[in-house]
Amino acid sequence: GEDVEQSLFLSVREGDSSVINCTYTDSSSTYLYWYKQEPGAGLQLLTYIFSNMDMKQDQRLTVLLNKKDKHLSLRIADTQTGDSAIYFCAEGNTGFQKLVFGTGTRLLVSP
Amino acid sequence: DAGVTQSPTHLIKTRGQQVTLRCSPKSGHDTVSWYQQALGQGPQFIFQYYEEEERQRGNFPDRFSGHQFPNYSSELNVNALLLGDSALYLCASSPRGQVYGYTFGSGTRLTVV
Numbered sequence: 001g002e003d004v005e006q007s008l009f010l011s012v013r014e015g016d017s018s019v020i021n022c023t024y025t026d027s028s029s030t031y032l033y034w035y036k037q038e039p040g041a042g043l044q045l046l047t048y049i050f051s052n053m054d055m056k057q058d059q060r061l062t063v064l065l066n067k068k069d070k071h072l073s074l075r076i077a078d079t080q081t082g083d084s085a086i087y088f089c090a091e092g093n094t095g096f097q098k099l100v101f102g103t104g105t106r107l108l109v110s111p
Numbered sequence: 112d113a114g115v116t117q118s119p120t121h122l123i124k125t126r127g128q129q130v131t132l133r134c135s136p137k138s139g140h141d142t143v144s145w146y147q148q149a150l151g152q153g154p155q156f157i158f159q160y161y162e163e164e165e166r167q168r169g170n171f172p173d174r175f176s177g178h179q180f181p182n183y184s185s186e187l188n189v190n191a192l193l194l195g196d197s198a199l200y201l202c203a204s205s206p207r208g209q210v211y212g213y214t215f216g217s218g219t220r221l222t223v224v
Contacts, residue, residue, distance in 0.1 A: 033211070041217055098167055098169070
């Protein structure tokens with residue numbers, strides 16, 4: 001079945017790097033995503049990675065994918081207070097176009 | 112360029128009532144998906160519409176139904192509301208076949224009392 005798991009909470013200081021981890025179970029997943037949700041808002045797509053890639057970098061964001069262990073991580077460099085939010089990992093499959101989300105990791109960045 | 116628009120933003124209903132939520136997709140998008148996000152949880156897939164037909168459905172009862180109109184906008188209907196239906200309902204649109212093209216709206220917060 002499909003299941004996505006994340007740790008619930010991460011606290012870092014401004015300027016540090018944040019690493020948010022995710023594990024998934026569906027080996028047929030084609031795309032893996034990171035979404036950000038701020039209080040009272042919808043979901044903002046941060047980045048995504050194809051399942052045939054190991055790494056993707058996009059400005060301050062680095063995504064690492066370990067397909068063997070079904071492990072995905074999001075590293076945020078130079079974390080700012082504006083990065084405080086809930087981060088969701090999600091998996092998707094080209095054929096079905098539905099996303100399966102994790103329960104989210106709440107990132108708190110302190111000054 | 113307007114993104115995904117959802118209405119209303121907030122809604123309070125009584126148990127047993129029916130509710131209709133509305134979604135206008137992003138310009139150029141023809142596929143609409145609905146998700147339910149309970150407090151403290153990740154979004155759960157309800158169903159997806161394309162060409163005015165339900166194409167996929169998640170693990171939700173028949174009380175949840177939807178519709179897509181010729182202009183690609185969509186409605187989510189929930190009958191016989193339960194307290195457990197209280198959640199943020201998110202609409203996402205995408206161009207057909209592009210999973211990574213999803214754009215989410217800000218959601219409708221439904222409270223059932």
